Amino acid sequence: MTVSKVSLLMGALILVAAGSSPIAAAEDREPGDDTFKSVVDDDCDGERCIAVFRGLFDFVDRRLHGLKGNGRACADCHMPSDSFQLSPANVEARFQALQTRRLRNEHADDPLFRPIDANDYRINGDSASDFSNLRENALIRITFPLPSNMRLIDPVTNLPSSETSVDVWRMVPTINNVKLTGPDGINPWARGPNTSGGYQLDGRFATLQEQALAALTVHAEIHVAPPHGMLDDLSAFQNVLFSSPGVRALSNAVSAGVTPLPDADPPLNGVEQAGKVIFTRACGQCHGGPGQSTPQAPAVRYHDISTQCPRPVDTGHSPPRFEFKTCPQSLARNVRTYLITLPNGLTLPDGTNTIRRTSSDPGRALLTGFVGVGPPASDDWNKFDVPSLRGIGKTAPYFHNNSAATLEEVLTHYTAFFKRVQANVPINGKLPPAISTDGVHADRPPAPEEIAALLAYLRKL
Ligand code: HEC
């Protein structure tokens, strides 16, 4: 797609975001100006432009004609004005604006605030009104059926409850660069679904169509199946969204099979260039490949980087060898304890076959129930897919639970993470690839004096 077509598309998007119609804008053009027509018939970064346009309209459409949804559009959460993600500041601004509008009109509405995403939905159903997970942290409820070997512990009785599903709370990721971050067929994990990565923070969906159907069902609560082609159109639209011209060019080169691939970075000054070298060494083993989302062997596919609550504490060591920021109550309240029966008929050395584990979001363990077998790194507990970092300067806050407000906080978290990995190495074992190139020296983590340069580079991604 040429630059003019990209800007035309973006222009259309801005018109939609501002509440006017690009169709009307097209109709207002001089006779003979067929810019829009040529776009429609053309190829847009490997997608049919007409499908991209239709996908754009579907993405921002709150009415979803005939699907009997709850008034939500994709764009209500993936806000076009906020790099297609959702930040706590925008949620709160929308919440306050809604209260003001309601003073004059009791029917004023913002479909972001639907009962399904209220904290008290399980208790109060359609009259639920406590939106603090949304307002404080921009987190959305995601519900999983419990795997057959996992049960929840009732916090009041400390006994297994009769619940058959669990709610976890996740941030809204940007949909920029999704063309580059889906399954890539490389470096497979031992268990599915999607051993080589997928969509969602846990990689559970293989295609954007599958993902969109789930979003329409769960977030927009549609009651009628979407019409033929709508999921393909949504996918086409998302596949042409990139965080920068450099990433777009990189993606097009990947599609065309060009080697070597172009560098997606903008021009870098000396400090940023130094930061890039540190990034490649310290972060690239997990955030690798063109999408920055492909772990490079021997680093494994899915990782637990201790972002869940509660965070590990180095008890028994004074001073502690690593120290994570404690979760604030607004995140700690989402923690649950699970009773897990070991998979495959396995037992612990003492003959029992159950363990208890606590987490605000066990990640892929909710897809497989594969927990407690082998050393911690090899099961699915707390494991997430590795996200892309392209455009990261514009998508604060960070991590699946929005627990790091800034990139500085992200690096403070990683400092503790790398120290913990080093502290937990088995007595005669090798250092893991997350911190070591040779299994002997912890030569990957950034040194304190390297942080400023690394930050400068991260802001350029
Ligand atoms: C209520 C808010 C909300 C709405 C509405 C919503 N999403 Fe999402 N979206 C999320 C959240 C939260 C996640 C992360 C969920 C997870 O990982 O389990 C997500 C994840 C995604 C992802 C995965 C991105 C990646 O990098 O893997 C895509 C793609 C996506 N949404 C597209 C859509 C589309 C298309 C629609 C409309 C049909 C939509 N979303 C509607 C909240 C929303």
Ligand code: HEC
């Ligand atoms: C051991 C693998 C691993 C290493 C090494 C690693 N990351 Fe990550 N990174 C992950 C995983 C997994 C996630 C998702 C965790 C989550 O969302 O809670 C993540 C998430 C992130 C996020 C949040 C992205 C978002 O959109 O919210 C940032 C920022 C980030 N990493 C930066 C870095 C930087 C900078 C380094 C190097 C200092 C680094 N990572 C090293 C695995 C890794």
